[in-house]
Amino acid sequence: GAVVSQHPSWVICKSGTSVKIECRSLDFQATTMFWYRQFPKQSLMLMATSNEGSKATYEQGVEKDKFLINHASLTLSTLTVTSAHPEDSSFYICSASTGTSDTGELFFGEGSRLTVL
Amino acid sequence: GQNIDQPTEMTATEGAIVQINCTYQTSGFNGLFWYQQHAGEAPTFLSYNVLDGLEEKGRFSSFLSRSKGYSYLLLKELQMKDSASYLCAVMDSNYQLIWGAGTKLIIKP
Numbered sequence: 001g002a003v004v005s006q007h008p009s010w011v012i013c014k015s016g017t018s019v020k021i022e023c024r025s026l027d028f029q030a031t032t033m034f035w036y037r038q039f040p041k042q043s044l045m046l047m048a049t050s051n052e053g054s055k056a057t058y059e060q061g062v063e064k065d066k067f068l069i070n071h072a073s074l075t076l077s078t079l080t081v082t083s084a085h086p087e088d089s090s091f092y093i094c095s096a097s098t099g100t101s102d103t104g105e106l107f108f109g110e111g112s113r114l115t116v117l
Numbered sequence: 118g119q120n121i122d123q124p125t126e127m128t129a130t131e132g133a134i135v136q137i138n139c140t141y142q143t144s145g146f147n148g149l150f151w152y153q154q155h156a157g158e159a160p161t162f163l164s165y166n167v168l169d170g171l172e173e174k175g176r177f178s179s180f181l182s183r184s185k186g187y188s189y190l191l192l193k194e195l196q197m198k199d200s201a202s203y204l205c206a207v208m209d210s211n212y213q214l215i216w217g218a219g220t221k222l223i224i225k226p
Contacts, residue, residue, distance in 0.1 A: 006159075042218060043204060043216045043217060043218040043219050044160070044204070044216050045216075046213070046214070046216075091157075093159050093160075095159075106150075106214070107162070108159035108160050108161070109159060110158070110159050111157075111158065111159040113157070
């Protein structure tokens, strides 16, 4: 099946620094990718929809200046957490759809666990 | 508002059968998904239902009743590795996925 790779898997940073997370579709082109965050024992929360070549669409309550999303190519989307604070510590997951499956199946990256000290 | 309900936690015995229910109220319906998520990992796709009825895939089956806004995931011959969270998600009329909070399944020997 389609493979989505996410990097880094784990990142620890100091408060005030910025962290970039990459999401790559390895064997297919993804015109749309999705970014989620997940707190412990909670479900996925959609943060934004990333569209190749255009601005991301953010969900209500998600600060677009805080969580910068760039979808520079059909196989790469990046999420940058700017001026990270401890409350930004979370599990960040990306997903992508091939757009060709009748099931509309999403393929998820491995996730990136961010810890802000 | 849009709402997905599923039990928070269930416990079952290795080798047994368990049914995880999901009820939903969404603006429109374009399919229901079940995902499995092990602790600390990303979800993996299990099943997709868009028509009423039962879809069987090995030890896992998923059922949908659109008129009742109801689905269940059936796991047979439970194995210890099936211990995970099971997420129910519905695609609404805008093709947005609405996620349930997940059901943590605990398998005991």
